[in-house]
Amino acid sequence: MNLKDLEYVKAIAQHKHFRKAADACFVSQxxxxxxxxxxxxxxxxxxxxxxxxxxTLTAQGERLxxxxxxxxxxxxxxxxxxxxxxxxxxxxxxxxxxxxIAPYLLPALLTSMKAAFPESHFSFIEMQTATILEALDDGxxxxxxxxxxxxLKNYHTVNVYKEDFMVAVSTDNSLASHKxxxxxxxxxxxxxxxxxxxxxxxxxxxxxxSAGVDVSNQYQGNSLETLLALVAINDGVxxxxxxxCAKRAGIEYLSIFPNQQRNVVLACxxxxxxxxxxxQLAQWLAEHPNLKRAxx
Amino acid sequence: MNLKDLEYVKAIAQHKHFRKAADACFVSQxxxxxxxxxxxxxxxxxxxxxxxxxxTLTAQGERLxxxxxxxxxxxxxxxxxxxxxxxxxxxxxxxxxxxxIAPYLLPALLTSMKAAFPESHFSFIEMQTATILEALDDGxxxxxxxxxxxxLKNYHTVNVYKEDFMVAVSTDNSLASHKxxxxxxxxxxxxxxxxxxxxxxxxxxxxxxSAGVDVSNQYQGNSLETLLALVAINDGVxxxxxxxCAKRAGIEYLSIFPNQQRNVVLACxxxxxxxxxxxQLAQWLAEHPNLKRAxx
DNA sequence: TTAAACTAATAGGTGTAGCCTATCAGTTGG
DNA sequence: CCAACTGATAGGCTACACCTATTAGTTTAA
Numbered sequence: 001m002n003l004k005d006l007e008y009v010k011a012i013a014q015h016k017h018f019r020k021a022a023d024a025c026f027v028s029q030x031x032x033x034x035x036x037x038x039x040x041x042x043x044x045x046x047x048x049x050x051x052x053x054x055x056t057l058t059a060q061g062e063r064l065x066x067x068x069x070x071x072x073x074x075x076x077x078x079x080x081x082x083x084x085x086x087x088x089x090x091x092x093x094x095x096x097x098x099x100x101i102a103p104y105l106l107p108a109l110l111t112s113m114k115a116a117f118p119e120s121h122f123s124f125i126e127m128q129t130a131t132i133l134e135a136l137d138d139g140x141x142x143x144x145x146x147x148x149x150x151x152l153k154n155y156h157t158v159n160v161y162k163e164d165f166m167v168a169v170s171t172d173n174s175l176a177s178h179k180x181x182x183x184x185x186x187x188x189x190x191x192x193x194x195x196x197x198x199x200x201x202x203x204x205x206x207x208x209x210s211a212g213v214d215v216s217n218q219y220q221g222n223s224l225e226t227l228l229a230l231v232a233i234n235d236g237v238x239x240x241x242x243x244x245c246a247k248r249a250g251i252e253y254l255s256i257f258p259n260q261q262r263n264v265v266l267a268c269x270x271x272x273x274x275x276x277x278x279x280q281l282a283q284w285l286a287e288h289p290n291l292k293r294a295x296x
Numbered sequence: 297m298n299l300k301d302l303e304y305v306k307a308i309a310q311h312k313h314f315r316k317a318a319d320a321c322f323v324s325q326x327x328x329x330x331x332x333x334x335x336x337x338x339x340x341x342x343x344x345x346x347x348x349x350x351x352t353l354t355a356q357g358e359r360l361x362x363x364x365x366x367x368x369x370x371x372x373x374x375x376x377x378x379x380x381x382x383x384x385x386x387x388x389x390x391x392x393x394x395x396x397i398a399p400y401l402l403p404a405l406l407t408s409m410k411a412a413f414p415e416s417h418f419s420f421i422e423m424q425t426a427t428i429l430e431a432l433d434d435g436x437x438x439x440x441x442x443x444x445x446x447x448l449k450n451y452h453t454v455n456v457y458k459e460d461f462m463v464a465v466s467t468d469n470s471l472a473s474h475k476x477x478x479x480x481x482x483x484x485x486x487x488x489x490x491x492x493x494x495x496x497x498x499x500x501x502x503x504x505x506s507a508g509v510d511v512s513n514q515y516q517g518n519s520l521e522t523l524l525a526l527v528a529i530n531d532g533v534x535x536x537x538x539x540x541c542a543k544r545a546g547i548e549y550l551s552i553f554p555n556q557q558r559n560v561v562l563a564c565x566x567x568x569x570x571x572x573x574x575x576q577l578a579q580w581l582a583e584h585p586n587l588k589r590a591x592x
Numbered sequence: 593t594t595a596a597a598c599t600a601a602t603a604g605g606t607g608t609a610g611c612c613t614a615t616c617a618g619t620t621g622g
Numbered sequence: 623c624c625a626a627c628t629g630a631t632a633g634g635c636t637a638c639a640c641c642t643a644t645t646a647g648t649t650t651a652a
Contacts, residue, residue: 001299001371001374001375002298002299002610003297003298003299004610017628018628018629018630019627019628019629027610027611027612028611028612028613029628029629029630030611030612030613030614030629030630030631030632031610031611031612032629033629033630033631034610034611034630034631035610035611037630038609038610043374043375043378044378044379045378045381046569046570048569049435049565049568049569050567050628050629050630051565051566051567051568051569052433052434052435052565053433053434053435053619053620053628054434054435055628055629056435058387058569058570059386059387059388059389059438060378060381060386060387062387063377063381063387064374064377064378064381067370067373067374067377068374070370070373071367071370071371071374074363074366074367074370075297075367077363077366078297078339078360078363078364078367079297079339081359081360081363082339082340082341082356082360083340085341085356085359085360090355090356091354091355091356091358091359092355093355137348137349138348138349138350139345139348139349139350139352142355269347269348270347271346271347272345272347273342273344273345273347273354274342274354298639300639313599314599314600314601315598315599315600323639323640323641324640324641324642325599325600325601326600326601326602326603326640326641326642326643327639327640327641329600329601329602330601330602330639330640331639331640333601334638334639346599346600346601349599349648349649351599351600
């Protein structure tokens with residue numbers, strides 16, 4: 001059975017005239033006759049009574065026509081549904097986001113983000129990089145916001161912003177009066193780190209190692225907030241990303257010289273169906289004033 | 297858009313696997329891929345995410361799938377509707393029937409007729425032959441029960457029964473003691489006739505004319521029952537069809553010699569869609585015991 | 593790390609179904 | 623009775639749904 005044939009039947013029922021119906025369907029009259037005849041044979045039902053002066057529906061035809069109309073209406077609804085949902089970022093979007101970005105980026109942007117993409121229902125899930133990559137593969141996430149890492153080479157990534165690493169020290173710390181510090185200046189400090197799995201910790205550890213700076217690892221925090229609480233009581237220093245550098249009692253943020261950065265990206269599977277939407281969102285994020293202000 | 301393509305989408309959504317879905321649809325995997333891709337382009341929506349380990353629906357795909365299922369369900373209903381209504385005599389049937397048959401045939405047969413054709417809704421409309429033929433042409437009647445007349449040559453007819461003309465006389469009439477009469481015996485009687493338009497009157501008049509019998513026409517009744525009432529008070533004699541010869545107080549029914557008959561037929565348009573059904577009904581009528589008994 | 597197994601997509605060829613024009617058969621109306 | 627109109631039929635063309643064979647890419651196992 002064919003939807004087009006059903007349209008033909010509907011047209012004949014409306015016009016009660018094969019040629020007029022054919023015109024309305026933009027086909028020739030023989031085509032219409034043939035297709036309707038074929039449908040009648042397929043259904044095993046004679047739909048039209050062609051022997052009267054005016055073509056009329058048979059009793060069965062009348063019954064079936066109402067059902068045919070239902071099908072055509074529902075088909076129209078499908079088309080409209082498709083037409084109104086072909087924007088790039090439509091529907092429910094599951095977005096992974098790493099813990100060293102989520103609490104600082106989302107509060108600043110979520111409200112205006114919802115306003116900018118009214119057709120989208122964002123659902124953010126905080127998870128570490130490794131978990132994110134698995135979830136992307138399984139289709140449990142649409143895309144993710146995270147720091148660029150080598151493992152992302154198998155994924156599609158779009159740069160959003162570059163973010164400086166800062167050093168958080170207690171206002172009581174001797175370094176507090178400096179604006180900038182070198183990594184070597186931290187040698188004598190108690191350097192607090194996040195626990196394993198945080199890419200932020202991996203990257204920090206890596207450039208500390210490059211600079212020949214020891215990392216004590218005597219305490220590993222589960223969140224930056226925990227570490228900053230320790231810093232505030234002058235029990236050590238820690239690295240924080242620029243976005244996390246909100247004013248906090250008892251804490252000073254120092255630039256690192258030469259500066260260390262991480263590259264925050266949107267990542268999705270290669271061949272993710274809505275790459276265009278991801279790029280669009282990335283651009284929107286990159287240009288957002290709240291973000292630009294926080295990165296200065 | 298094509299119903300088959302929607303089936304493909306449904307199958308992929310169920311199996312989450314192109315090759316398995318293709319098997320389920322009895323087509324090759326490339327065919328399935330191609331058709332779904334075509335549909336996706338037509339709708340402007342990517343329905344499936346093929347980049348995950350397991351094929352999954354996109355958010356839009358999920359939305360559209362529910363609508364696709366609605367369409368397929370409604371299509372199934374259409375097929376079932378067609379399958380259950382392809383009996384020859386289905387639905388509402390409008391049947392014309394002439395006044396000299398209706399009141400005698402229907403009471404005897406209607407109940408068992410409804411039982412024998414439970415899928416049919418008979419609707420009988422009493423009308424004279426000329427009106428019936430017009431109504432058949434306009435599609436206002438499906439078919440009719442009437443006496444065969446020359447005008448029916450342009451229609452499809454099926455014989456149902458042959459019916460003798462009888463003569464109704466008062467028990468007080470001198471003819472009442474006879475079993476049979478010749479038309480010439482009626483010369484001296486007051487011959488009551490139906491009004492114009494009744495084919496029964498036309499036919500009676502015709503064979504009276506052939507036999508050289510005068511018809512007074514001083515009174516024309518609108519129904520056989522009126523005429524029989526006049527006969528009962530010995531105010532004349534009249535012709536009645538055999539089926540109308542129920543026992544009535546004060547009336548005797550006499551055979552005519554040589555006998556005169558009318559041929560009662562089912563008639564419909566040539567090319568009426570359900571000729572088979574009409575023939576079936578005609579045969580059922582012809583074989584009905586009530587009818588056979590009444591015709592003896 | 594490579595080989596084997598599996599995924600979906602692509603390429604290229606084939607048959608048919610849907611469409612066309614031209615014509616026919618039947619009916620209606622001037 | 624002929625002209626005009628109805629829907630059905632005949633025959634031919636083309637697009638497309640379908641096939642097999644192959645490719646590109648990924649996952650699994652050796």
